[in-house]
Amino acid sequence: MTSPSILPQTGTFPRDHHPRLSAAAIMYRVMLATLPGVLLLLFFWGIGIGIQLLLAALTALVCETLNAKLRQRSLTALDVASGLLSALLLAIALPATAPWWVVASGTGFGLLIGKHVFGGVGMNIFNPAMVGFCAVYFSFPAAMSSYPGDYVPAAEVLAAIFPGAFEATISPDALAAATTLTQFKIDGQWADISSKTWLISLAWLAGGAYLWHKHVADWRLSAGFLGGFFAAALLFWLSGYASLNPLQHAGAGALLFTACFIVTDPTTAATGRLGRWLFALLAGVLALLIRQFSNMADSMAFAILLANTCAPLIDSYTRPQYIRGQRQ
Structure with a gap:
């Protein structure tokens, strides 16, 4: 008898939905x-x-x-x-x-x-x-x-x-x-986000929606990233520790671009469904913490790379396995 084949969970990668592409x-x-x-x-x-x-x-x-x-x-x-x-x-x-x-x-x-x-x-x-x-x-x-x-x-x-x-x-x-975030880091003064910046952010969101609809990007990664970021932002804002509310965070910097096009990279993210939620939540929380406490104008690239280092560890605990087609 041959040994049972053990495969990672399917259904989370773009090609699972587009076998002909x-x-x-x-x-x-x-x-x-x-x-x-x-x-x-x-x-x-x-x-x-x-x-x-x-x-x-x-x-x-x-x-x-x-x-x-x-x-x-x-x-x-x-x-x-x-x-x-x-x-x-x-x-x-x-x-x-x-x-x-x-x-x-x-x-x-x-x-x-x-x-x-x-x-x-x-x-x-x-x-x-x-x-x-x-x-x-x-x-x-x-x-x-x-x-x-x-x-x-x-x-x-x-x-x-x-x-x-x-x-x-x-x-x-x-x-x-100076960008809105840079100016805030320098003197603590928050400038209103221009309509141009909001329109560009919404354009990234529209592109992300297209990718989710076509199953090219996993919506769990975007939702988890934004959920982790906004939950942490709301916590700091309600506690009085931070002066920026979640809406101000949303329109400033590269938050929506990162949520739609960077964190959704299937190669560098965790692979299982639960793992992807945890990976994205971690990336979102890290992005808020780095933006809040560091001297850098924005935090997205650094948060993504730190989360990338944790993806293998997350996979080792959360990736379900299949034996002869049966999920364990």
């Missing part, structure tokens, strides 16, 4: 879901995000091609899709006027160190886009703290991204504008 096709659907938010970023802040997307995509293609050559194998559609998706998410998270070397080094570090060092697609334990973000956050603090405060003309964007290559200079007020 390739993994690459699923990744392109995720990219499509970011389109509303990207278009609003272009409309409100200028072409900077578009240039960053192109730079990140080119860097990703170079890194994936280099990795394939070093491993002496052909470049696959999955390699390209995975690299482009990580590059897209990182470019969205970076300042639209960050110099080109910030985008290139962040994308390269995230893909080569955050993904391929662990064996490539499906083997990485950390989200590659967030690995790249943290790398450039600590390596280029000045560039990573300069977010546009308003629409930036194309000439000024090019001068900021490619210093020395263009005659135009970007105005200091446009380049060094």
Whole structure:
């Protein structure tokens, strides 16, 4: 008699709902879901995000091609899709006027160190886009703290991204504008969230809803992340320890973008249904704690990476097993 096969729980990964779709096709659907938010970023802040997307995509293609050559194998559609998706998410998270070397080094570090060092697609334990973000956050603090405060003309964007290559200079007020969270960290004064910021946040939420509806992303991860974050935020606010209420937190920073596109990465999250709830709750609570107590403007990337380190431990206690098709 053959030994019983023991398999992890199914029904939680995108391909369980789309058996006819390739993994690459699923990744392109995720990219499509970011389109509303990207278009609003272009409309409100200028072409900077578009240039960053192109730079990140080119860097990703170079890194994936280099990795394939070093491993002496052909470049696959999955390699390209995975690299482009990580590059897209990182470019969205970076300042639209960050110099080109910030985008290139962040994308390269995230893909080569955050993904391929662990064996490539499906083997990485950390989200590659967030690995790249943290790398450039600590390596280029000045560039990573300069977010546009308003629409930036194309000439000024090019001068900021490619210093020395263009005659135009970007105005200091446009380049060094403090975000709502940054200003609050500095002087404790809360500025009203602009309608632009709310619209962009809602655009990310619309993209997330599309992914949940199509079963491309697991809604449990998004719901657990937001639930953990808002529960912790409400607790601190009601206790009088924090001056920001949950609604103010919701519209500031990258909370909804993270909930819809970052925490939902199936490779770096826990795998079982219960495990995914616990993983997402942990990430949400960590995001609030880091935002509340650290000196960093926002906390999403660091919270995700910390939760990624706990995913294997969560799996070891919560992942159900099947023996000959029967759940234990």
